[in-house]
Structures are given as structure tokens and as C-alpha cells.
Amino acid sequence: MDLSTFLIQCLNSLQYGLLLFLVASGLTLIFGIMGVINLAHGSFYMIGAYMAFALAPIVSGTFGGGFFSALVVGVVLAVLLGYVLEWAFFSFLYEREHLQQVLMTYGLILVFEECRSLLLGDDVHGVEVPPLLAGTLPLGDTMTYPVYRLFISGVCLLLALAMYWVFTRTRLGMMIRAGSTNREMVQSLGIDIKFLYRVVFAAGVAIAVLAGMVAAPVSSVYPGMGNSVLIICFVVVVIGGIGSIRGALLAALLIGAVDTFGKVLLPQAAGVLVYVLMALILLWKPDGLFKAG
Amino acid sequence: MNKSFVVAAFAALAAFPLVAGSYGLDLVTKIMIYAVLALSLELLVGSTGLVCFGQAAFFGIGAYATVLLMGLDWGDSMLWVLPAAVLMAAVYALAVGALSLRTKGVYFIMVTLAFAQMAYYVVHDTPLGGGTDGIYLYSKPALGSWLDLDKPLVLYLFTWACLLGVYVFLAVLLQSRFGRALAGIRVNEQRMRATGFSTYPYKLAAFTISGAMAGLSGFLFAVKDGFVNPELMSWHLSGAVLIMIILGGLGHLRGALIGAFAFALLQELFKSEAIFGNFAKHWHLGLGLSIIASVAWLPHGLVGIPEKITQRLRGVPRQDQEAHHG
Numbered sequence: 001m002d003l004s005t006f007l008i009q010c011l012n013s014l015q016y017g018l019l020l021f022l023v024a025s026g027l028t029l030i031f032g033i034m035g036v037i038n039l040a041h042g043s044f045y046m047i048g049a050y051m052a053f054a055l056a057p058i059v060s061g062t063f064g065g066g067f068f069s070a071l072v073v074g075v076v077l078a079v080l081l082g083y084v085l086e087w088a089f090f091s092f093l094y095e096r097e098h099l100q101q102v103l104m105t106y107g108l109i110l111v112f113e114e115c116r117s118l119l120l121g122d123d124v125h126g127v128e129v130p131p132l133l134a135g136t137l138p139l140g141d142t143m144t145y146p147v148y149r150l151f152i153s154g155v156c157l158l159l160a161l162a163m164y165w166v167f168t169r170t171r172l173g174m175m176i177r178a179g180s181t182n183r184e185m186v187q188s189l190g191i192d193i194k195f196l197y198r199v200v201f202a203a204g205v206a207i208a209v210l211a212g213m214v215a216a217p218v219s220s221v222y223p224g225m226g227n228s229v230l231i232i233c234f235v236v237v238v239i240g241g242i243g244s245i246r247g248a249l250l251a252a253l254l255i256g257a258v259d260t261f262g263k264v265l266l267p268q269a270a271g272v273l274v275y276v277l278m279a280l281i282l283l284w285k286p287d288g289l290f291k292a293g
Numbered sequence: 294m295n296k297s298f299v300v301a302a303f304a305a306l307a308a309f310p311l312v313a314g315s316y317g318l319d320l321v322t323k324i325m326i327y328a329v330l331a332l333s334l335e336l337l338v339g340s341t342g343l344v345c346f347g348q349a350a351f352f353g354i355g356a357y358a359t360v361l362l363m364g365l366d367w368g369d370s371m372l373w374v375l376p377a378a379v380l381m382a383a384v385y386a387l388a389v390g391a392l393s394l395r396t397k398g399v400y401f402i403m404v405t406l407a408f409a410q411m412a413y414y415v416v417h418d419t420p421l422g423g424g425t426d427g428i429y430l431y432s433k434p435a436l437g438s439w440l441d442l443d444k445p446l447v448l449y450l451f452t453w454a455c456l457l458g459v460y461v462f463l464a465v466l467l468q469s470r471f472g473r474a475l476a477g478i479r480v481n482e483q484r485m486r487a488t489g490f491s492t493y494p495y496k497l498a499a500f501t502i503s504g505a506m507a508g509l510s511g512f513l514f515a516v517k518d519g520f521v522n523p524e525l526m527s528w529h530l531s532g533a534v535l536i537m538i539i540l541g542g543l544g545h546l547r548g549a550l551i552g553a554f555a556f557a558l559l560q561e562l563f564k565s566e567a568i569f570g571n572f573a574k575h576w577h578l579g580l581g582l583s584i585i586a587s588v589a590w591l592p593h594g595l596v597g598i599p600e601k602i603t604q605r606l607r608g609v610p611r612q613d614q615e616a617h618h619g
Contacts, residue, residue, distance in 0.1 A: 037399070089585070096592060099344065103539045104588040106532065110581025118575060231406075231528060238403040272414035275407040279392070282404050286396040 004143040009260055015149045017256020018156035022211035023229055024236040024248045025163060026204030032243020033180040034197050036090060037098055039105035042230025043112040044205050047081075048074060048212020050116060053125050053221045067130035074213050075206050082205030086198045094197075113223065122223050127216040152214050159207065160249060167245065176200060180243060235278050241288030250289060299460070299547050306453055310446055318445050319517075320561065325452045326513045328553035331537045332459050333506035335549040338538060340467055341499045342479035346402045346531050347389065347409030351382040351504040353526030354412060355511025357422050358382070360430045360521050371436035378512040379505050385412070386504020390497045406528060413526040427522025430515055442516050452513050459506055463546055466502075475499055540587060542594025551595045559583055 027041045055077075056070035063069045089108065093101050129148045136144035167173040179186045179196050187193045219225070236255055240247025255274055262273040281289065309321055330352055337343045358378040363370060393404040416422035433443040442448045466472050474495050477485045485492050515521050524530070533556070541552020563569065563576035591597050 031399075092589075097543075099338070099535075099539050099543065100588055100592065103536060103584060106536050107581045107584030107588065110577040111585070114575045114578035114581065118578075227529075234403060235407075238400055242399060268418055269414070271418065272411055275410040275414075279404055279407040279411070282396050282400055282407075283392055286400055288400065 004139055004141075007139060008143060008145060009264055011145060011149065011153075013257040013260035014253070015153045015156075015256075016260055017253040018153050018160070019211055019215055020229075020232060020236055020256055021249050021252035022156050022159060022214075023208050024233040024240075024252055025160070025245055026207040027233050028237045028240065028243055028245065028248045029200055030204045031237060033176055033200050034090075034094065035098070036093065036101050037105065038204075039102060039230065040108040040112065041204070041208055041233065042226030042228075043109050044078070044082075044208035044226075045212040045215075045229050046116065046226030047112065048078070048209035048214075049127075049216040049219070049221045049225060050120060050212075051077070051209065052213040052216035053127050054120055056127075066132070071210065071213055075210055078206040078209035079202045081209075082202030083198055085205070086201040090201065091194065091198075109226070113226075117223065124220060124222040126220050129217040148217060152218070155214055156211075159210070160245075163245060172199075232274065235274060239278055239281050239288055241290040244288070244290040247288055247290030295545075295547060299550070302547075302550065303453075303457055303460075306456075307450075310449055315445060318449050320557075322445070322449045322452050322517055324554055324557045325449075325456045326510050326517065327534070327537065327557060328550050329452075329456050329459050329510035329513065330507055330534050331541070331549040331553040332456075332463060332546065333503045333510065334534050335538050335543070335546060336463060336466075336475075336499055336503045336506070338535070339543040339545065339548065340472070340479065341475045341496060342482075343394075343496060343500070344402050344535070345405045345500070345503070346528065346535065347405035347407075348503075348507050348534050349526050349528065349530035350389075350409035350412040351386050351507035352511040352514070352530065353416070353521070353523075354385050355379065355382040355508030356515035356521045356525050357416060357511075358508070359434070359512045359515040360428050361422070363430055363432060363434060366432075370432075370434040371440060371442075374434050375509075375512055379508045382508020382511060383501050383505035386507075387497070387501045390500030390504070394493060394496050394500065406531070409526060409528065409531060413523055413528075416526060417523040422521065422523070425523060427520060430519045430521070433516055433519070448513075448517060452517075455509060455513060459509070460546060460550070467546070471495070471498070536584070540584065540594060542591075542596030545596045548594055548596045555595055 023041070023045050026044075027038060030036050030038050030041070051074045052067075052070065055074060056067060059070040059073045060066045063073075085108075089104060090101075093104060129146070133148045133151050135147045137147060137150070139145045167177065175186065175191050175196055179191070179193055183193055186196075232255065236248055236251045239254070240249070240251035255277070258273050258277055259270065262270040266273065306321070306325070310318060313321065330348065333351075334345060334348045337345045355378045358381045359374055362374045362377055367373070389405065389408040393401055393408065396404050417425060422428060433441070435441040435443070440447065440451070442451060467475070474485070474490055474492075477490070478492050478495060482492050511525070514525070537552040537556045538549045539552070540556055541550065542548035559580055560576065563579035564573055566573040569576075569579075587595065591601070593600075
């Protein structure tokens with residue numbers, strides 16, 4: 001492997017890792033703060049990707065602005081979706097056992113997948129890279145790297161920073177952190193915890209949808225795409241330590257690198273590497289790399 | 294009342310071949326195999342409080358072992374293929390359990406998934422089990438001339454006997470001192486340790502027994518279908534079995550039975566073109582909505598239905614119901 005191939009693989013693993021982080025961060029938030037094991041989280045990623053495919057042409061037809069206005073509309077819709085879902089399906093589940101939540105969110109996966117199938121069919125679709133970002137950058141003498149992949153990494157980094165800022169520097173972040181530690185205490189201090197949870201859930205959904213929309217041009221859009229990303233994201237969440245954003249970032253980059261380089265260097269064992277890594281890390285540190293709180 | 298329900302259910306299953314056609318026989322055989330798998334998981338999740346997300350691996354190992362060992366053609370196959378398949382699944386469960394029981398809660402869920410995925414990729418990516426194509430089972434296990442599992446009725450009755458055996462074994466096990474210790478671990482492991490129980494060996498024993506039973510169901514599945522492929526070990530199956538026992542109601546052996554039957558029969562119902570016509574290909578929608586409805590209205594799973602009805606008849610206010618369960 002020469003230097004420029006190595007560099008390209010590094011950029012690829014960075015891009016994949018950051019994308020995983022985006023989906024996993026919503027999962028770890030909902031998990032760590034609300035205590036909900038949300039199997040339907042992968043479906044939100046799938047919904048985002050299908051929005052990029054089906055909604056983008058409609059939106060840019062009405063408002064103009066192409067891909068970027070579609071992103072904005074998609075995120076707004078996702079927040080609404082998350083808000084309504086939390087109210088309808090999750091608000092009564094907090095007192096129940098975790099496994100009831102697993103059952104509920106499994107049911108939601110089936111419903112989302114079938115709604116997708118009813119509305120848009122079961123075909124695999126490609127999504128065009130927005131023309132503004134369609135170029136490539138030269139890398140070394142012969143290699144080039146697509147600008148769009150850099151754009152993905154940039155968006156993910158920006159969101160990661162924004163999340164870090166909200167959590168550590170704002171009043172909302174403080175309330176959320178407090179709510180994850182002691183729900184009753186926060187409630188008795190006069191903070192509307194139900195509203196807070198709804199906001200966290202909506203934000204988690206929005207981030208996953210955004211990740212799906214941004215990823216659609218490079219990953220294509222296909223049935224079942226949510227499930228494969230869901231399992232990998234659970235791996236990320238668990239390696240990082242449940243509820244830890246910092247851990248999720250580190251774990252996502254680690255998984256991104258292991259997966260990308262595994263496919264290049266050890267293609268026959270690429271699939272299993274991620275799981276071997278997870279097993280080793282959890283046997284070494286049974287609570288993940290960074291335990292929250 | 295619960296005991297008589299189970300006895301009646303097994304009696305009905307035993308009498309079922311008298312009225313069933315070949316399709317019904319095949320379907321119920323399949324469901325009973327899943328019920329064995331669901332019971333094996335119930336021992337971990339419902340009785341011990343260990344949520345295992347890798348049950349498909351033990352199931353798959355039992356199935357693959359059956360097909361690979363039958364290929365050796367050593368004669369009088371039944372006598373040794375069945376125990377060997379069960380043993381292999383149990384050995385893998387022992388190894389997985391020994392390592393993964395170091396972790397707890399969601400971390401345990403994910404470590405068991407990781408080990409199941411490793412087994413999945415071994416059969417998926419190596420020539421050992423025919424890769425993604427899977428392998429066929431050319432001759433079915435038999436014992437003499439009277440127990441030939443190639444005949445659907447014999448297989449049905451054999452599966453029924455296995456299901457009954459596993460059920461009775463678990464019912465007796467859970468009443469024993471060992472089973473009481475598992476229940477104690479589920480409710481409060483810390484307290485169990487404080488009273489002088491070393492909980493780790495109990496959990497490991499439960500994990501191994503569960504793996505062996507899953508291996509048994511894998512054996513039955515391989516014999517019934519005559520074909521194995523890596524999908525038997527995929528996490529989708531682990532998830533589906535987990536869904537079955539939660540749907541049925543955790544903490545009750547009959548919950549696993551009811552859950553397996555409800556899950557499979559709901560699938561058959563929504564897949565039926567006679568009822569839903571063209572919409573039958575969207576059967577996931579109906580299944581998903583039924584599952585959501587069951588979570589919303591049946592917090593204790595399907596086994597909670599009779600209690601719910603009697604309380605409704607007696608006019609117990611909702612608030613009291615919750616307090617009673619809490």
C-alpha cells in the first residue's frame with residue numbers, strides 16, 4: 001500500500017467513522033438519558049436516506065436551493081416526527097421494563113419498513129451528489145478524492161462540536177445531563193422532564209435522519225439499510241460506554257478505521273473484525289471505554 | 294389453572310396430526326421447534342434475568358453439526374448425532390458464557406451478539422459449512438426402522454416429545470434449589486452474593502443448559518428443512534426469538550410457548566393471500582402493529598390476558614391494577 005492509497009483509506013475511514021458517530025450519538029443520547037433501547041433508530045437513518053431520494057426533488061422543485069434546502073426541510077420534518085413518536089409510543093414506556101421497549105421499537109421497525117415499501121417500493125436507488133460538491137480533489141500525482149466525502153466529514157465534525165457545546169456550555173445541556181442522572185430530582189426542581197425527554201428524542205431522530213440524508217449519495221438507498229447500521233451503531237455505543245458522547249466519537253472512529261482497513265488488508269475476515277474488537281474491548285473494560293457520569 | 298392450560302395445550306398438539314393436512318403438520322412442527330428455542334432463551338431471560346442476544350449461534354451450531362456429522366455416515370445416526378449436536382452447542386455456550394458473563398446489562402447483550410456474529414462469519418466466510426450457499430442434509434437421522442425422521446408424522450411426534458421433555462425439564466429445574474437460585478439472581482444478584490451464593494457458576498450453568506437446548510432445536514430444524522445456511526445464525530433470528538418470549542410474557546415457561554405460537558401464527562395470518570389478497574406481501578405491517586398494540590395494552594405479555602379479563606370483570610380500577618403489578 002503506497003502513501004496516497006493509505007491516505008485515501010484514512011480519509012474513508014474518517015468519513016465512515018464520523019457518519020457512524022452521527023447515528024450512534026443519537027442512540028447513545030436516547031439510551032443514556034432516557035434509558036430507552038431504541039431499535040428503531042436505524043429506521044430513522046433509513047428514513048433520512050429515502051428523504052434524500054424522494055423528498056429532495058420535490059423540495060428543490062418548490063423552494064429551489066437543491067440538496068441543501070432538502071436537508072433543512074428533512075431535519076424539520078424529522079424533529080416533528082421525533083416529537084410525535086415520543087408522545088405516541090414512548091412517553092408511557094419509561095416506567096416499564098427495558099424489554100418492553102425493545103418489543104415496541106421492534107414493532108416500529110417493521111411498520112417503518114413496510115410504510116417505506118408501500119410508499120416507495122423495494123428497489124435500490126442511487127442519489128446524485130449535489131452538483132456544487134461533485135468535484136474531486138487531487139491527492140498525490142495520480143489519485144483524487146471526491147469533495148462530497150470531505151463534505152460529509154465536515155458536516156459530522158460540525159455537528160459533533162455543536163453537540164459538545166450544547167451539552168457542556170448551555171442551560172439545556174445542563175438540564176439534560178441532570179435528567180440522565182436523576183429523573184425525579186430534576187422534576188422536583190421544577191423542570192419539565194417530559195418536555196426535556198421529548199426534545200432529546202426529537203434531536204436524536206433529527207441527527208439520524210440528517211446522517212441518512214447526507215450519506216445517501218455515497219451509500220445508495222436500499223431496503224434494510226437501517227438494520228445493518230443499527231447493529232454497528234449499538235457496537236459503537238457499547239464500546240464507547242453508554243451515554244458517553246466522547247466515547248461514541250472515539251469508538252466510531254475506531255470502528256471506522258478497523259472496518260475500512262480490514263476490508264483492504266484482510267478482506268476474508270472483514271465482517272468479523274468489528275465484533276472481535278468489541279468482544280475484546282468489553283472483556284477488558286466491561287463498561288466500555290468511557291462510562292458516562 | 295395454568296397447569297391445566299399447559300396440559301391441554303400439549304394434548305391438543307398431540308392430537309393435531311389426526312385433523313391436520315401436510316401443510317398444517319409442517320407448520321406446527323416448525324413452530325414447535327421455535328418453541329424449544331424460545332424455551333431455551335426463556336431460561337436465561339425470564340428466569341435468570343440474562344438477556345442473551347446470540348441464541349441463534351447455538352441454534353445454528355446444532356443445525357450445522359447435524360448436517361456435517363450426518364455427512365460422515367457412521368450408521369445408526371440418531372444415537373450419536375443428536376447428542377453430539379447438542380454437546381457442540383453446549384460447549385460453545387460454555388465458552389461464550391464463561392467470557393461474556395463478566396459483563397452486565399446491555400454490555401452482556403452486545404457481547405453475546407458479538408460471539409454469535411463470530412460464529413455467523415465463520416460459516417458465512419469459510420468453506421467449512423458451504424459458505425453463503427449452505428449445505429444440504431442428504432440422509433435424515435434414523436434409529437432402527439421405527440424412528441425414521443424422514444417421515445413427517447414421525448418428525449412431528451419426535452419434535453412434540455422434545456418440546457414436552459424440555460418443558461418438563463425446565464419446570465422441574467426451576468422448582469429445584471438451582472432454579473430458586475436463578476430466580477434470586479434475577480431479582481437481586483447483589484443480595485444473593487451477600488447471602489453466600491457464588492452467582493457466577495449458577496449463571497454459567499444456566500447459560501450452558503440454554504445453549505444445549507438451543508442446539509437441540511437446531512438439530513430438529515436441520516432435520517426438518519434438510520438444509521442449513523448462515524442465516525440460521527444471523528442476529529435476526531436471535532432477535533425474533535427474543536421478541537417471541539417478550540410477546541408471550543417473561544417469567545413464565547408457558548409465555549415462551551404462547552409467544553412462539555402467537556408470533557408464528559400472526560406471521561402466517563398476515564402472509565395469507567386468502568385473507569389479505571395483494572396486501573399479504575406487506576405482512577410486516579400487520580405484525581408490527583400487532584406487536585405495538587400488545588406492548589400498549591398488555592404490559593405483561595400474552596400470558597397476562599386472563600388476569601386482565603378477570604380484573605375487568607370484577608371492575609378493579611386501573612390504578613389498582615398498576616399498583617398490584619408494580
